[in-house]
Amino acid sequence: MVSLTCLGVLAVTGVALSFWYDPSGDTVDYSGSYPLLRGLPVSRAYASTMHISFDVPGGLLLRQTHHWAALVLPAALILQMLATFFTGAFRDPRRLTWALLVGTFLLVLGAGWSGYALPDDMLAGTGLRIVEGIVLGIPVVGTRASFAFFGGEFPGTALTHMYWLHVAVLPSLVVVVVALRALAALRTPVDASDSRRVPLRVYAVRAAGLSLITTGFLVLLGGLVEVSPVWIYGPASSGHASAGSQPDWYTDFLDGALRLVPSGWEPQVLGHPLSLSVLVPQALVGAFIATILLWPFLEAVATGDRRRHVVLDRPREHPTRTALGVAGLVFFCGLWLAGATDVVTVAFGISFEHQVVALRTLVLLGPLVAFPVTRALCTGLTARELTERAGGIETGVILRDPLGGYTERHGPRPADPPALTGERRDT
Template sequence: MAKPAGLADSAPVLETTRPDAEPTPGRLAEVGNWVDERTGLGKVAKGGLRKIFPDHWSFLLGEIALYSFIILLLTGIFLSLWFKPSMGEVEYAGSYQLLKGLPMSEAYASTLAISFDVRGGLLVRQVHHWAAMLFVASATIHMLRVFFTGAFRKPRELNWLLGVGMFSIALIEGFAGYSLPDDLLSGTGLRFVDGLVRSIPIVGTWLEFLVFGGEFPGTLIIPRLFIAHVLLVPGLILGLVGAHMALIVYHKHTQFPGPGRKETNVVGYPLFPVYMAKAGGFFFIVAGVTTLMGATMQINPVWNFGPYNPSQVTAGSQPDWYMGWVEGAVRIMAPIEWHLGSTTWSWNVFLPAVVLMGLLFTVLGAWPFVESWLTGDKAEHHLLDRPRNAPIRTSLGVAGMTCYALFWLAGGNDILATQFHVSLNDVTYFMRVAVFVGPVIAFFITRRVCLALQHADNERVLHGSESGVIVRAPGGGYSEAHEPLTEDELFTLTQHEQLAPLEATPATDGHGIPVAGAGVSKRRARLSGWFMGTTVVKVSADELHDHHDEPVPAEK
């Protein structure tokens, strides 16, 4: 049965409602809202937009590394559009007249094409190579800055390890890159690596055959290095860069000590707008300078070397600068080889190349943990050390730098011999000793300098700065007037932490029962005393207050 359609007698009258009138947001805010409603990025931006970064020139070193990496990615993409990673043989038919008709690999021919037939190609190739040199150099100096200022201490140990990781694979990335053109120089470098891989005891020959796809040089190594160079290693570095940056943001940057700078704060300028302009501008400065370098400074002129030929080499063949220390170690190594039964143990190559590289990265990676073992310090550190205030760390660092520098110089022993007209053999013999003695000398000199600088700081705190004004006393004596330090400086020079070295805890408890595990051994206490006790005790508040030798005001 059909029902009559009912009529609702109480239907309310609906009015269209509008949100309360709000001030109309600007165009930018509208876009921002649109994004935020879909991503919630506003919460991130709220905290990050005005994030404070401290200002110091040495904090730019890591930025240079980051920016040159970006430049490498950009220029690398350009180069990969033309480069052919193939060892297939072709007859050169490009526009460089001196090599016309020569058989060469496609890799080399395409490198020549980029250099001479693609407009701007030579520029981008040279910018890429210069940026690579700059990348490793700035990363190296950045690491030294972090080391000498103690920025690797808790909570930044992991970021230090990420840095060491990037540094080590950056060397592989650079090597793979300069091996790709397959010119005579890069082929010589590959030959060296072939010998290096072979020298690894027991598995060397197997690794060589797997890496090269058989005997050197074969046809596979360039395509394999290419994929490592453009995908595998840069992908790894990119991931590590991301993690490195994320930790920097989360930890907040370290800062140098000074008035108002505490372990609990960070003093500087906000990200927006100051650091966006400064850091963004600095990217363009780095990019501009590397472009000008690529324009005006020749690097790796592969057309001069010719295609790779395993029976040719040029005198003065050297790797890029960052492999120079390994090259030096290989050059000055003594000819030690074991011939046991029907096996050959090639220590003369394995030790200076493979083991030495492993040693450097191990020591670098282990240092933050060694230092905290020496100091027993478990506190967070956000204020940087002035290098003089950690004399042993600074001296060890300089000793390490000296060792590296001597190995690096040894990598040019032939150049040293010809430039300075000395015997090549003497240079080599000298370097064999110097790489061991040099660091020791450097250690003691640096230690002395650090302690002297600490004494000088104390002198200035107690007596003021030299004013350069000579005063004659009524009695006829002459002395130099000293200006008192400002409060800011007095604070900066005396604020650093000077913790007492660890003391040995008894090995046995009161009942003569050995204490297990925890505790400080005598040896650790001795090392801690050496590491932390080798320092000049800073001026205390009482000393400053009691000091009668008030600064003599200079006569105006």
């Protein structure tokens, strides 16, 4: 419900912002209320963003609420994916639901990234310059792809392209995918004989309450916590880049992958340079995302389990899957942390080079350590449950026998909690 509420807030605030935003890169002299920029040449996009922030009543609240909703939405989707993965809710008959959930996350990343560039401030300009470098690094088609996207030399007409991606193409795809996911969830078979399922009216009241709380929280963030202060960043300039520039948190892992690859990794192949420092991160992240998307099918092939599962699992019941999930999470977190190395250097004085070495070690060796540790933990918890079922649990009551020895009284183990979905557990 949190993710749906964020989508609703994004739609309402986005439509409102579109009345004043001008997605044009044409240059004008700024004449708004912010005195430090008055008279400077800026793009119409930047000028309209400043106009929304300082001259439209409630405009800054709209902008910041929109931005905060865009930051919270990926977090809600990641939590959904983690819960779905660790409880096995991606298996048949929910494979399509899993694919649509991952697709929603990827579309939201694209929508957030396209919106990140629209203010045309220095931070957005730096991000677009990085994207241009990544696209140019693609063999054979890189130059043509860059010219097609930017409409010629950088920055070209990128703002217009990004605007229509952000307000029309990607939101439409998100709506379609969310609707398909809801339809797939409704058609997923459940145990109709179960009496513990929540009545519709109770679920509706709970969902409405959570939606109102989420909306209020986003509005409070928009009104009280500053985000994207474009007046501080200044207008974008193709000849300048801002130090310490950071993408929004949900794309930080992509930036981190680029930072961890050795610089100058560019061998000559058939007389042409091959930018491995760009291609390797792209391939690595692409393979990681493809593995997540195809995981239901990969697990079914690896385990030979092709049954239909209508009941969720506890993570400890499938130690290998849980260990692989934790290993993947460590890998993701290592890339994500790498995206903030320059900020950590400035804030804490930790050497950039030392951070890169440590994070390379974390990305390469962290998953190898996390896998056996997590698997052993899950196996140990399961073994403990079996022991308690056989001999009972400790009560803390010490008994003395006639010969003077002491033993602890063991009581019956509490009944196992019902299945997570309230349905009968598979046998």
